[in-house]
Amino acid sequence: MESVKHCCESMQYHAESTCDQHPDRFDCPDCMVHRSERDGSYGLIILNEAGGGVITISYCPWCGTKLPERQEIDLIEFYEGSND
Ligand SMILES: [Zn+2]
Numbered sequence: 001m002e003s004v005k006h007c008c009e010s011m012q013y014h015a016e017s018t019c020d021q022h023p024d025r026f027d028c029p030d031c032m033v034h035r036s037e038r039d040g041s042y043g044l045i046i047l048n049e050a051g052g053g054v055i056t057i058s059y060c061p062w063c064g065t066k067l068p069e070r071q072e073i074d075l076i077e078f079y080e081g082s083n084d
């Protein structure tokens with residue numbers, strides 16, 4: 001699995017933590033943050049039992065770093081072409 005550089009250790013923990021009981025992080029009440037692999041944007045997880053989804057966040061709640069913008073769907077291919 002590709003390792004991702006997060007803005008801080010807290011973000012790394014919350015964006016990558018998984019637990020044995022919930023293979024799907026959107027089922028786990030302990031998983032708070034989802035990172036989009038497509039555009040690198042971050043969001044707060046809404047559990048499936050509450051309807052599911054992600055609330056995009058613009059700044060890290062722990063260190064305040066500005067996070068990547070969520071990209072529109074028609075820009076995804078463009079951004080996948082540049083790898084830095
Ligand atoms: Zn951070």
Ligand SMILES: [Zn+2]
Pocket residue numbers: 019020021022027028029030
């Ligand atoms: Zn869990």
